[in-house]
Amino acid sequence: MRISVIGCGYLGAVHAAAMAHLGHDVVGIDVDEAKIAALSAGRAPFFEPGLPEVLEEGTRSGRLRFTTDLAAAREADIHFVAVGTPQVADGDAADMRFVDAAFASLLEHAKDGDLIVGKSTVPVGTAARLAESVAAKQPGATLAWNPEFLREGFAVKDTVSPDRLVYGVPEGERGERAARLLDEVYASAVAAGTPVIVTDYATAELVKVSANAFLATKISFINAMAEIAEVTGADVTKLADAIGHDARIGRRFLNAGVGFGGGCLPKDIRAFSARARELGRGEAVQFLDEVDKINLRRRARVVDLVREISGGLDGVRVGVLGLAFKPHSDDIRDSPALEIAMRLADAGAIVTATDPQAVENARRRAPQLTFADSAEEAVRDADVVLLITEWPEFTGLDPEAVGELVAQRVVIDGRNSLDPERWRAAGWTYRGLGR
Numbered sequence: 280m281r282i283s284v285i286g287c288g289y290l291g292a293v294h295a296a297a298m299a300h301l302g303h304d305v306v307g308i309d310v311d312e313a314k315i316a317a318l319s320a321g322r323a324p325f326f327e328p329g330l331p332e333v334l335e336e337g338t339r340s341g342r343l344r345f346t347t348d349l350a351a352a353r354e355a356d357i358h359f360v361a362v363g364t365p366q367v368a369d370g371d372a373a374d375m376r377f378v379d380a381a382f383a384s385l386l387e388h389a390k391d392g393d394l395i396v397g398k399s400t401v402p403v404g405t406a407a408r409l410a411e412s413v414a415a416k417q418p419g420a421t422l423a424w425n426p427e428f429l430r431e432g433f434a435v436k437d438t439v440s441p442d443r444l445v446y447g448v449p450e451g452e453r454g455e456r457a458a459r460l461l462d463e464v465y466a467s468a469v470a471a472g473t474p475v476i477v478t479d480y481a482t483a484e485l486v487k488v489s490a491n492a493f494l495a496t497k498i499s500f501i502n503a504m505a506e507i508a509e510v511t512g513a514d515v516t517k518l519a520d521a522i523g524h525d526a527r528i529g530r531r532f533l534n535a536g537v538g539f540g541g542g543c544l545p546k547d548i549r550a551f552s553a554r555a556r557e558l559g560r561g562e563a564v565q566f567l568d569e570v571d572k573i574n575l576r577r578r579a580r581v582v583d584l585v586r587e588i589s590g591g592l593d594g595v596r597v598g599v600l601g602l603a604f605k606p607h608s609d610d611i612r613d614s615p616a617l618e619i620a621m622r623l624a625d626a627g628a629i630v631t632a633t634d635p636q637a638v639e640n641a642r643r644r645a646p647q648l649t650f651a652d653s654a655e656e657a658v659r660d661a662d663v664v665l666l667i668t669e670w671p672e673f674t675g676l677d678p679e680a681v682g683e684l685v686a687q688r689v690v691i692d693g694r695n696s697l698d699p700e701r702w703r704a705a706g707w708t709y710r711g712l713g714r
């Protein structure tokens with residue numbers, strides 16, 4: 280099939296390359312010239328395991344190309360819109376400027392019979408609104424909404440083999456045709472038995488934001504338990520194991536620590552709250568404000584813990600392990616690690632931070648911090664070692680060897696990902712979060 284992908288960021292670049300991997304002819308389009316130059320040369324503009332391989336495969340086979348020229352969308356019959364929907368600067372809502380601009384440009388080139396497929400995460404009601412613009416400008420084209428559930432770090436695998444596919448389509452024959460075309464786009468996943476949910480626009484949009492809201496709530500739930508565990512001497516990791524054995528609850532996404540960050544969960548729950556308020560149903564999801572507050576309290580808690588352990592922050596040397604919002608990504612959007620490192624430095628601590636992939640992004644965002652190329656370099660002469668992003672490179676560190684490098688054997692495990700017994704046996708003061 281002939282596909283265009285408009286917006287080639289963390290979502291769109293992976294989607295374009297994965298579609299070419301599935302055998303489609305794909306053109307990826309973005310307004311960012313540097314990104315398009317890298318992608319055209321077969322280079323991933325960000326770290327994502329598996330992406331370089333599918334990019335290389337696609338560009339070499341001739342099935343995948345990239346351009347800044349939106350007119351190239353004419354060569355395709357199915358157009359995926361994957362531009363950003365960040366939080367607005369002065370509130371909680373999603374900034375829809377990029378989606379609106381992308382649709383306006385695309386509609387200049389859409390042909391009769393084309394299928395336009397929204398992938399960006401949007402406030403419920405957006406697709407119905409955009410369907411009106413499509414009908415006005417190119418009545419022969421159809422709009423579908425096909426939200427994306429991929430996780431960074433597993434993005435290629437999640438795109439090729441998703442847990443489920445959701446198609447929001449209009450009623451009637453047009454909707455049936457749209458669903459048939461999407462089944463062809465995802466033919467290998469459909470053949471493998473992936474559940475496909477065909478529904479209306481509003482449900483499709485809501486599935487996406489409610490899935491992220493549920494995941495965020497699960498994390499904040501366990502972090503709330505961590506707050507209670509901290510004052511009672513209970514161990515939140517054992518608690519999570521114990522409740523997680525109940526299949527109705529499940530152990531995944533019950534890891535307490537510094538909480539969730541990234542370009543999606545934080546902004547998506549805020550945008551959901553803002554949209555619910557607009558709809559006069561703010562009360563229905565008011566709990567999400569609490570989910571957000573619990574989450575942000577974890578970041579403050581870590582800063583307080585360093586202060587408490589060191590008797591102040593001024594001049595305290597802190598080796599920070601991790602800058603990305605989670606391992607296997609270089610993404611620092613709303614990263615708890617970067618925010619904690621910056622807050623410690625602002626309060627007078629001498630921070631040296633490292634990350635296997637995110638140092639360059641972090642340096643651009645926070646040039647005032649000192650960065651190291653390795654964990655060993657970051658923790659040298661440290662009074663406190665602070666592990667915030669649980670990369671295997673950090674969780675696998677040998678406490679004896681690291682102990683030789685630091686000024687004091689004090690470790691704060693912001694992700695409860697180290698073995699406390701092992702670190703204590705090597706003479707370390709170990710502090711987890713809620714354990």
Ligand SMILES: NC(=O)C1=CN([C@@H]2O[C@H](COP(=O)(O)OP(=O)(O)OC[C@H]3O[C@@H](n4cnc5c(N)ncnc54)[C@H](O)[C@@H]3O)[C@@H](O)[C@H]2O)C=CC1
Nearest residue numbers: 286287288289290309310311362363364377381399400427
């Ligand atoms: N990053 C992720 O893991 C996932 C993201 N999403 C959603 O996907 C959307 C995109 O997210 P990311 O890829 O993370 O954002 P991003 O910021 O990495 O990428 C957005 C891209 O859109 C481009 N763009 C902006 N305006 C444009 C226009 N008018 N025409 C063409 N390109 C334009 C930007 O230059 C940028 O490269 C968001 O709605 C996000 O919530 C959904 C699931 C997963």
Ligand SMILES: O=C(O)[C@H]1O[C@H](OP(=O)(O)OP(=O)(O)OC[C@H]2O[C@@H](n3ccc(=O)[nH]c3=O)[C@H](O)[C@@H]2O)[C@H](O)[C@@H](O)[C@@H]1O
Nearest residue numbers: 427428429430431498532533534538539540541543604605
């Ligand atoms: O809409 C999106 O963009 C995506 O958002 C999340 O994916 P992602 O942001 O890549 O990362 P997650 O693996 O969900 O982790 C999010 C944050 O939660 C934190 N987390 C995760 C799990 C856990 O138990 N505890 C915890 O604190 C992670 O460290 C990270 O900071 C969702 O998992 C995806 O399904 C969704 O498509």
